[in-house]
Amino acid sequence: xxxKPGWKDRLFGGFxxxxxxxxxxxxxLVTKAKLDEQTLDEIEDALIVSDLGPATAAxxxxxxxxxxxxxxxxxxxxxxxxxxxxxxxxEPVAIPLEIDxxxxxxVILVIGVNGSGKTTTIAKLAHLFLEQDYGVMLAAGDTFRxxxxxxxxxxAERLGVPIISGKEGGxxxxxxxxxxxxxxxxxxxxxxxDTAGRLQNRTELMDELDKIRRVLGRxxxxxxxxxxxxxxxxxxxxxxxxxxxxxxxxxxTGLVMTKLDGTARGGVLVAAAKQFxxxxxxxxxxxxxxxxxxxxxxxxxxxxxxxEE
Ligand SMILES: Nc1nc2c(ncn2[C@@H]2O[C@H](COP(=O)(O)OP(=O)(O)OP(=O)(O)O)[C@@H](O)[C@H]2O)c(=O)[nH]1
Numbered sequence: 403x404x405x406k407p408g409w410k411d412r413l414f415g416g417f418x419x420x421x422x423x424x425x426x427x428x429x430x431l432v433t434k435a436k437l438d439e440q441t442l443d444e445i446e447d448a449l450i451v452s453d454l455g456p457a458t459a460a461x462x463x464x465x466x467x468x469x470x471x472x473x474x475x476x477x478x479x480x481x482x483x484x485x486x487x488x489x490x491x492x493e494p495v496a497i498p499l500e501i502d503x504x505x506x507x508x509v510i511l512v513i514g515v516n517g518s519g520k521t522t523t524i525a526k527l528a529h530l531f532l533e534q535d536y537g538v539m540l541a542a543g544d545t546f547r548x549x550x551x552x553x554x555x556x557x558a559e560r561l562g563v564p565i566i567s568g569k570e571g572g573x574x575x576x577x578x579x580x581x582x583x584x585x586x587x588x589x590x591x592x593x594x595x596d597t598a599g600r601l602q603n604r605t606e607l608m609d610e611l612d613k614i615r616r617v618l619g620r621x622x623x624x625x626x627x628x629x630x631x632x633x634x635x636x637x638x639x640x641x642x643x644x645x646x647x648x649x650x651x652x653x654x655t656g657l658v659m660t661k662l663d664g665t666a667r668g669g670v671l672v673a674a675a676k677q678f679x680x681x682x683x684x685x686x687x688x689x690x691x692x693x694x695x696x697x698x699x700x701x702x703x704x705x706x707x708x709x710e711e
Contacts, residue, residue, distance in 0.1 A: 409695055412663040412687050413705055419666030429477060437475050442467055445480070452666075452706070453638050454488075455673030462487045481707045488672055488703035496697045497681035499527070499628060499656065501536050507585040507593045509578075509618060509625040511543075511611070513652055514632035515644060519660035519686055521550065523632045524594050525557040526686065526694035527658075532561065536591040541581035542567035543574035543614070546598040554596055561691065564588075574598065574610060575617040582621045595626070608651045629655045630683065633674075638667040645678050658694075660686030669706055 442463050449459035465487055466480065501508050510527070514520040528538045540558050544550040548570040558565035566581040568574075578595050585593045598610060618625040631654045633641040641659070648654050662668050662685045675682060682697045704710070 409687055409693070410701070413685075413695070413702075418705075418708070419664075437466060437480075449484075449669075453669035453673060454706075455642075455669075455676060458488070458491060458672050458676050478709075481709050485700070485703045485707040485709055488706055489700045491672055491675050492682075492697070492699035492703060495675045495679060495682045496699045497656070497683065498696055499630070499683040501531060501534070501592050503624065503627045505586075505622065507539070507582065507590050508627045509582060509593050509595065509622070510628040510630060511595045511597055511614065511626045511652075512630050512632060513597050513611075513648060513654070515634075518632045518634045520544075520632045521553050521557065521596060522689060522691075523630075523658050523660060523686060523694070524554065524596055525561060525691045526684075527594055527630075528557070528561050528563055529691040530684075530694055531592050532563070537589060538563045539581060539585045539588075539590045539593050540565040541578050541593055541595040543577050544596045544598045545570060545572040545574050545577065550596065550598075557691075564590075575613040578614050579617045579621065582618060582625065586621070604647070604651050611652050629653055631657050633657060633659045635659050635662045635667050635670055636665045638670050639673075641670050642673060642677065645674060645680070649678065649680070654680060656681040656683045658682075658684050658686065663687040663693075668702075671702065672706065 445466065446459045446463040449462055450456055462484055466483055469483065499510070512520055512524050524540065528540060531538050538561070540554055540563060542551045542554045542565060545568055551567050551570065555565055555567060566577055566584060568577045574597065581593050581595065598607070615626065629652055631645065631648050631652070633644060635641065645654070645657070657674065657680055659671055659682065671682065684694050685697055687693050687695055
């Protein structure tokens, strides 16, 4: 991924809102001689309201109390411990999406509720794979709304990649089938499939995904290779319930969290990592196709802890 200057600033800019809640409490610490129970409680509360989740907040509290209790402690040292703890949670799930399927194409289904940034993420992933010299094709499997098909076509044109699409209300499984056939015939490495991803009707979604799987299975039993759930970080705790539901109905293999630029809710990433242990492939930090970033555990942990490296 190309390291356009400024992405870290944007991320830190977003996370600074998250960390400023921590800052309020941590700043008070400097004047205290020791880290007492009340201060630990305050830190734990600050971590919880930063969307990190109660489990992570409790484990950080535990760590702070074990290591430093009764000692005078600087705010920087507390931040460092918070960063280390968060890094430990995030590192195991920081797993990029690799193109390694044989035979090709690798089929990636992208799911997520409307407005989560699904379409933009598809464009960002396509751009990422093109940069790695893979041949990319898109399939407009979200036939539920004409606008979704149109939007994906615009991205395909901008990216210069082929797209398979049908009519509004058409059968998404047959579009995906056609996509795999054409991708195979033309030596495409990766087929990225947009899906309707409506959570309002779980049975419908499950049926649709099952049908896609069945149809794909006729061409390649390994497909789909990845089922990537796109989440909007600005929805905070709601993103966690989405993971829970989608994981049940759609056999999610990994996550991309979007809109981490300019949200105070980035801590939810940590809660998701701790609770679900699903790979987090990348993060979205803006609206252009270059705005997908690898998920770097220690950078993110530093941003959340308010440490600028
Ligand atoms: N700031 C910011 N905006 C984003 C990001 N990703 C997507 N968006 C914006 O969020 C809005 C929704 O994104 P889409 O990609 O259209 O989302 P979708 O899930 O496909 O939504 P529907 O088309 O409604 O199904 C658009 O205005 C995007 O530009 C991101 O990482 N950061």
